[in-house]
Amino acid sequence: MSTGWNREQIAARVAQDIPDGSYVNLGIGIPELVAQFVPEGREFIYHTENGLLGMGPPPSDEERDLDLMNAGKKYVTAMPGAAYFHHADSFSMIRGGHLDVCVLGTLQVAANGDIANWSTGELDAVPAVGGAMDLVQGVKQIFVVTQHTTKTGEPKLVERCTYPLTGVGVVSRVYSDLAVIDITPDGFQLVELAPGVTFDEVKTKTGATLRPPAGSN
Amino acid sequence: MSTGWNREQIAARVAQDIPDGSYVNLGIGIPELVAQFVPEGREFIYHTENGLLGMGPPPSDEERDLDLMNAGKKYVTAMPGAAYFHHADSFSMIRGGHLDVCVLGTLQVAANGDIANWSTGELDAVPAVGGAMDLVQGVKQIFVVTQHTTKTGEPKLVERCTYPLTGVGVVSRVYSDLAVIDITPDGFQLVELAPGVTFDEVKTKTGATLRPPAGSN
Amino acid sequence: MINKVCPTVAQAVADIPDGATVMVGGFGASGSPIELLHALIDQGAKNLTVINNNTGNGEVGLAALIANGQVSKMICSFPRSSQSRVFPKFYKEGKIALDLVPQGTLAERIRAAGAGMPAFYTPTTVGTVLAEGKEQREFEGRTYVLERWLKADYALIKCETADPLGNLTYNKTARNFSPLMCMAATTTIVQTRRLVERGEINPEHVVTPGIFVDRVVEVSEPVHEDILIAEGRRYP
Amino acid sequence: MINKVCPTVAQAVADIPDGATVMVGGFGASGSPIELLHALIDQGAKNLTVINNNTGNGEVGLAALIANGQVSKMICSFPRSSQSRVFPKFYKEGKIALDLVPQGTLAERIRAAGAGMPAFYTPTTVGTVLAEGKEQREFEGRTYVLERWLKADYALIKCETADPLGNLTYNKTARNFSPLMCMAATTTIVQTRRLVERGEINPEHVVTPGIFVDRVVEVSEPVHEDILIAEGRRYP
Numbered sequence: 014m015s016t017g018w019n020r021e022q023i024a025a026r027v028a029q030d031i032p033d034g035s036y037v038n039l040g041i042g043i044p045e046l047v048a049q050f051v052p053e054g055r056e057f058i059y060h061t062e063n064g065l066l067g068m069g070p071p072p073s074d075e076e077r078d079l080d081l082m083n084a085g086k087k088y089v090t091a092m093p094g095a096a097y098f099h100h101a102d103s104f105s106m107i108r109g110g111h112l113d114v115c116v117l118g119t120l121q122v123a124a125n126g127d128i129a130n131w132s133t134g135e136l137d138a139v140p141a142v143g144g145a146m147d148l149v150q151g152v153k154q155i156f157v158v159t160q161h162t163t164k165t166g167e168p169k170l171v172e173r174c175t176y177p178l179t180g181v182g183v184v185s186r187v188y189s190d191l192a193v194i195d196i197t198p199d200g201f202q203l204v205e206l207a208p209g210v211t212f213d214e215v216k217t218k219t220g221a222t223l224r225p226p227a228g229s230n
Numbered sequence: 231m232s233t234g235w236n237r238e239q240i241a242a243r244v245a246q247d248i249p250d251g252s253y254v255n256l257g258i259g260i261p262e263l264v265a266q267f268v269p270e271g272r273e274f275i276y277h278t279e280n281g282l283l284g285m286g287p288p289p290s291d292e293e294r295d296l297d298l299m300n301a302g303k304k305y306v307t308a309m310p311g312a313a314y315f316h317h318a319d320s321f322s323m324i325r326g327g328h329l330d331v332c333v334l335g336t337l338q339v340a341a342n343g344d345i346a347n348w349s350t351g352e353l354d355a356v357p358a359v360g361g362a363m364d365l366v367q368g369v370k371q372i373f374v375v376t377q378h379t380t381k382t383g384e385p386k387l388v389e390r391c392t393y394p395l396t397g398v399g400v401v402s403r404v405y406s407d408l409a410v411i412d413i414t415p416d417g418f419q420l421v422e423l424a425p426g427v428t429f430d431e432v433k434t435k436t437g438a439t440l441r442p443p444a445g446s447n
Numbered sequence: 448m449i450n451k452v453c454p455t456v457a458q459a460v461a462d463i464p465d466g467a468t469v470m471v472g473g474f475g476a477s478g479s480p481i482e483l484l485h486a487l488i489d490q491g492a493k494n495l496t497v498i499n500n501n502t503g504n505g506e507v508g509l510a511a512l513i514a515n516g517q518v519s520k521m522i523c524s525f526p527r528s529s530q531s532r533v534f535p536k537f538y539k540e541g542k543i544a545l546d547l548v549p550q551g552t553l554a555e556r557i558r559a560a561g562a563g564m565p566a567f568y569t570p571t572t573v574g575t576v577l578a579e580g581k582e583q584r585e586f587e588g589r590t591y592v593l594e595r596w597l598k599a600d601y602a603l604i605k606c607e608t609a610d611p612l613g614n615l616t617y618n619k620t621a622r623n624f625s626p627l628m629c630m631a632a633t634t635t636i637v638q639t640r641r642l643v644e645r646g647e648i649n650p651e652h653v654v655t656p657g658i659f660v661d662r663v664v665e666v667s668e669p670v671h672e673d674i675l676i677a678e679g680r681r682y683p
Numbered sequence: 684m685i686n687k688v689c690p691t692v693a694q695a696v697a698d699i700p701d702g703a704t705v706m707v708g709g710f711g712a713s714g715s716p717i718e719l720l721h722a723l724i725d726q727g728a729k730n731l732t733v734i735n736n737n738t739g740n741g742e743v744g745l746a747a748l749i750a751n752g753q754v755s756k757m758i759c760s761f762p763r764s765s766q767s768r769v770f771p772k773f774y775k776e777g778k779i780a781l782d783l784v785p786q787g788t789l790a791e792r793i794r795a796a797g798a799g800m801p802a803f804y805t806p807t808t809v810g811t812v813l814a815e816g817k818e819q820r821e822f823e824g825r826t827y828v829l830e831r832w833l834k835a836d837y838a839l840i841k842c843e844t845a846d847p848l849g850n851l852t853y854n855k856t857a858r859n860f861s862p863l864m865c866m867a868a869t870t871t872i873v874q875t876r877r878l879v880e881r882g883e884i885n886p887e888h889v890v891t892p893g894i895f896v897d898r899v900v901e902v903s904e905p906v907h908e909d910i911l912i913a914e915g916r917r918y919p
Contacts, residue, residue, distance in 0.1 A: 034449045036658050056449050058612070058658070062786065063710045064856050066656045067612075079713065079907045080857035086711040086764060093646025094612040096653035097855055099862040099890070100710075100736075101562075101794040104787030105630060108563030108805065111658050127810075139771045140783050143761040146813065147787030150806040151563055181810030251685045253894050273685050275848070275894070279550065280474045281620050283892045284848075296477065296671045297621035303475040303528065310882025311848040313889035314619055316626040316654070317474075317500075318558040318798075321551030322866060325569065325799030328894050344574075356535045357547050360525040363577065364551030367570040368799055398574030555800070564791070565822035567803040586801035586831075595822075616887065651852065652888050 016209030017190040023158055025050035026205075027116055027188050030156070035113040036060055036106075038148060041085045043158045044116035058092075060112055062144045064103050067095025084144065107144070108151040115152035117145070121174045122157045124200035124221040126184045129176035142179075149180030161189035161218050168220030170194065170201060191215050199224060233426035234407040240375055242267035243422075244333055244405050247373070252330040253277055253323075255365060258302045260375045261333035275309075277329055279361045281320050284312025301361065324361070324368040332369035334362070338391040339374045341417035341438040343401045346393035347374075359396075366397030378406035378435050385437030387411065387418060408432050416441060450611045452642065453662045456486035459636045463492045463601055470557070470602040470628040471499040471509055475528065476672035478621035480605035480638050481508045483664075485682050487603070488512055494519045498557070498599060500550060500624060502526040502534035506681035508672050513537060515683075522597070524550040530676055549577065552594055554627055560596035561630020561659070569594055602632030605669065606655070609639035610646070613660025614653045622654065629659040638666040686847045688878065689898045692722035695872045699728045699837050706793070706838040706864040707735040707745055711764065712908035714857035716841035716874050717744045719900075721918050723839070724748055730755045734793070734835060736786060736860060738762040738770035742917035744908050749773060751919075758833070760786040766912055784833075785813065790863055792833035797866020797895070802831050838868035841905065842891070845875035846882070849896025850889045858890065865895040874902040 018026060024046035031037060031047075033055040039045050048070070051057055059068040061083040068083060069090035076090060083089045091097075106112055119130040128149055131142045149155055159169050170187060186204070187194045192215045193204040202224040203212060216223045235243060241263035248254060248264075250272040256262050265287065268274055276285040278300040285300060286307035293307060300306045308314075323329055336347040345366055348359045366372055376386050387404060403421070404411045409432045410421040419441040420429060433440045453459040460483060463469065469487075473479035488511055495518050502521050503510030510533040512518055526534050526545060537543040548556065549571050559567055568591035572578040582593040604625045607618040615637060617625060629635045642665040689695040696719060699705065705723075709715035724747055731754050738757050739745030746769040748754055762770050762781060773779040784792065785807050795803055804827035808814040818829040840861045843854040851873060853861060865871045878901040 058449065060658070061856070063713070064859050065650075066658055067650070078855060079909060080854040082711060082713045082856050084710075091650055091855070094610055094614060094648075094657070095650040096614055096656035097650050097853075097858055098653075098656060099858050100786070100790035100860045101863050102656075104790050105558075105562035106656075106658055108787055108807065109561050109630060110563060111561075111630075137775065139763045139774050140781070141761045141763045142783055142785050142813065144786035146785040146811060147807045150809065151787075178811045275685065277894070278620070280477070281623050282886075283894055284886070295619060296673060297618040299475060299477045299620050301474075308619070308886055311846055311850060311884075311893070312886040313850055313892035314617075314622055314886050315889075315892060316622050317550070317554035317624045318627050319892075321554050322794075322798035323892075323894055325551055325571065326797050326866060327799060328797075328866075354539060356527045356538050357545070358525045358527045359547055359549050359577065361550035363549040363575060364571045367573065368551075395575045555798070559803070562791070564803050564805055565825075565827055567795070567800050569800055589801075591801055619887075651855075 017207040021046055023188050023190060026193060027156055027158060028052060031057055031114050036111065038062065038112055038115045038152060040117040042118045044118060047116055060106060062103050062107065064098050064100060065091060065095060067092040104147055107147050110151060110153055112152040114154045114156060115148045116156045116158055119157045119159050119169065120176050121169055121171050122159065122184050122187055123171050123174045126182040126196040127174050128157060128179045128184050129174040131179050132177045134177050145179050149183040155184045157184050157187045159187065159189050161191045168218055170219045170221060172221035191218065202227065234424040238263055240405050240407060243410060244373055244375060245269060248274055248331050253328065255279065255329055255332045255369060257334040259335045261335060264333055277323060279320050279324065281315050281317060282308060282312060284309040321364055324364050327368060327370055329369040331371045331373060332365045333373045333375055336374050336376050336386065337393050338386055338388050339376065339401050339404055340388050340391045343399040343413040344391050345374060345396045345401050346391040348396050349394045351394050362396050366400040372401045374401050374404045376404065376406055378408045385435055388437035408435065419444065451613045451660060451663045452611050453664045456482050456638065456664050456666065457489065459483065459662050459664045460486045460490050463487060463490065465493045467492060467600040468496040470599040470632050471497055472604040472625035472628050474500050474623040476504060478605050478623050478625055479508050479672050480603045481670050481672060482666045483603040483636060483638050484508045484512055488515050488683060493517050496520040496522065498522045498597065500524050500553065501528060502531055504528065504530035504672055505676035506533060507675045510534065511682040513543065518543060520544040520546065522546040522548060524548055524553050547577065554624060556594055556597035557624065557627040557631045560598040561627060564596060566593055566595050568592065597631065599632040600634065602628040602635040604629055604635060604637045606637055606639050608641045608643055608648060609637055609663045610643050610648055612645060613657030613663055614648050615655035615660065616648060616652060617654055626655045629655045634661045635659055636662045638664050638669065640667060640669060687849045687896060687899045688847050689900045692718050692874060692900050692902065693725065695719065695898050695900045696722045696726050699723060699726065701729045703728060703836040704732040706835040706868050707733055708840040708861035708864050710736050710859040712740060714841050714859050714861055715744050715908050716839045717906050717908060718902045719839040719872060719874050720744045720748055724751050724919060729753050732756040732758065734758045734833065736760050736789065737764060738767055740764065740766035740908055741912035742769060743911045746770065747918040749779065754779060756780040756782065758782040758784060760784055760789050783813065788830055790860060792830055793860065793863040793867045796832035796834040797863060800832065802829055804828065805830055833867065835868040836870065838864040838871040840865055840871060840873045842873055842875050844877045844879055844884060845873055845899045846879050846884055848881055849893030849899055850884050851891035851896065852884060852888060853890055862891045865891045870897045871895055872898045874900050874905065876903060876905060
């Protein structure tokens, strides 16, 4: 029996937590899917760090403009009311705390809110950081989207990150295939279980203490 | 018998020293007149720190736009090829060394290139600095235009400024009603006398050692 | 649908509390949000710290706000001009404080606040009394002064065109400090000469993206400080 | 009459010497000045330090410049991508150095150079290996890292419209780093899709004022990196 959320369901669950009128930056992968699940009656405005506020969905072949890309170098469109700007203005929006929510994938996320999502620390790899370190420091709320464990079953929610950090104490909430989990001053705290998933299963697959939801016994 | 240069003649003399294609910021007073004496075959582009490159002459009554002013709060026009920008971009041009020449009036200018043109240091006066301290630090060449002495006959070219400084060691050349004088590592050095003016007269009216022109005996 | 439009200037400024720090766009008369300033006079908030390049002219707009006793401190680069009478009087009577900041440093401190950078080094003021008491440091053989960001609770801004998302364009040199102030204030309130539909402003021509704007109110025939002064007007 | 127009890309890049630091506009394929880069390959300057967000794709443009052995060091935020093969190979072989800078810090360091500010404090990288060895300091209870300006001898830029004074507009997200690089380089060289008469660009719509530009060359039908790669092209 299949339990937990699939990629689309995780993305849809994230979208539920984003307030109407939010300015949102979506990372590559599952985060991108969030844009497909905007709850009825809400509007989000998407920022892409290469200089566009009001990013729209991928273009049709006829609409495609080679000079209109997102930060993942994919072709996108611009919504009515969009604005173009240069990189210093774009990262002023990020660093200056003007964006409300950033949804990011990760390698590891720790009980203290640390995130490691840019490097596995392998010495022969070409390091690449992009805008990740700016985003995690600047955006008001950092939501992390991830499979609960690696393909080999290792926990991605850990006591302390072992991979090189992207940012320290910046993550507020984690959305996995199994659960929604808050980062609190006391560490990981369950918010919600995916359908068919038990607290004990999530607890077992989490590499740090997981507290039950607030108010439960 | 009238000797020396009048205001217009000083401005015209300054204009002779500005190379073709220069980006120029003109202060209030005699410096403003420089724009009327651009030598044949040269073009200067005028910057005004409140956000315009390509400033043109004052408007006719019909041309006047209440939203088109210079830094002295006078109505101006914009030339073909002009550009508007905000204050941070405008002072990036200044501070970043992109402007070639700034022509400023002054209270005092010293033999070491110090300039004092923003305050007489009177304790009950309202202090006001505007963009003067940014201009003297940022523009590649600072030309000072001044009457050689005050109305009461005190020298304005001095050994050391007694008024509060605008900038330290920033002035390259001084244009007065009596002479053109360079600021050199050895202090004031005469470049050129106004018609009917003698070296001894300028020397007497200068509050610091004045050296004769380079190459003279 | 996001809609930042506010019906009246009175509502737009209603929540500005006593003691707030308020940035006011404009350079002299150009770009001064006179209607928002007059609404703030009607509203009556006191003990304000106001950030503007100048201190207002005549007895309208910013000068009238000062004359009405609502401003306890001005942060500006040039507090006196030929038409500036209220501030100099209050200053000499000890009724208002002044923090004098060079114009380029003022612009950059405001931008730094909007861009999330708490401090930067600038050559401006080195060797002058305005650098006294400030940290100085050498880079590549030249001395620079450390300057801090400058934030505000509110910004009052005048623009030419706005849409309901808060995208703005300005008119000529009325742009000046306004795009920077929009970035640096917690709440940015904009009066626009023309309110247009979403999508009417070319995305390439937007000067202030809507993310920096909170409230937009249309003032389609704004008064101009120079005209009011020429007519000998005062407010209220 | 000021006229910054240069007849050919070859002449535009002719004086770039060995060892120069060269900023290259563009983010991935968008805004990449392919014709200027290819002219620089033809010209042959070596031992270059190149500043760009990425390291080029396929075997054209910036990647071809690297493949041709002309670049000894890259300063960038994201040196690998799905189409990036040349740089990773050279890097692993020890043939090219890498200075990795977070994207927002890269943008701001370039702007700081253009704006005459040698250093600023930013929260980005605090607590990470990229902050190691850098000065850190607390402001208002939060820790920041000191970052230095980043200058260049030359900038190679692609734009949409230019006039003979060097006023520029860009197309959509091809704008990215280019306006900042124009400010930060001693000599800024621009290829424009459309060269227009002085006065044809609305002064309100100018993104890069001409004061930041030194040479303009018209390339009316620029090739696009993505198309060249799809066609399997390489340069030379």
